[in-house]
Amino acid sequence: MREFHFPNWVNKFTLLILIGILVGAGYLATVLYAAHLPTTVNVGHRPFQPIPYSHELHAGELKIDCRYCHNTVDTAAHAAGPRKPGNGRPDHVGQSA
Numbered sequence: 001m002r003e004f005h006f007p008n009w010v011n012k013f014t015l016l017i018l019i020g021i022l023v024g025a026g027y028l029a030t031v032l033y034a035a036h037l038p039t040t041v042n043v044g045h046r047p048f049q050p051i052p053y054s055h056e057l058h059a060g061e062l063k064i065d066c067r068y069c070h071n072t073v074d075t076a077a078h079a080a081g082p083r084k085p086g087n088g089r090p091d092h093v094g095q096s097a
Contacts, residue, residue: 038077 034040058064070079 042078 059066066073066079069082073079
């Protein structure tokens, strides 16, 4: 009885399938990573502004540093809003009570 041997084209086909799976997995990982970036998720995000406030005036013309109001601008993906009175936290960070 003769041994069965796959045709030679099967070796190339198997290699192409494995390469396709690796490329597809890399593409999927890249797409999923990019889908979670803040520049992708929060396009056009404008938080509610409880009082009329112009960032153009304060940060632009007056050159007030962002960290004066937004304490997480250096460490987080989003700059946290300024502290509000009445929420149990001090209004001015760094002042002793």
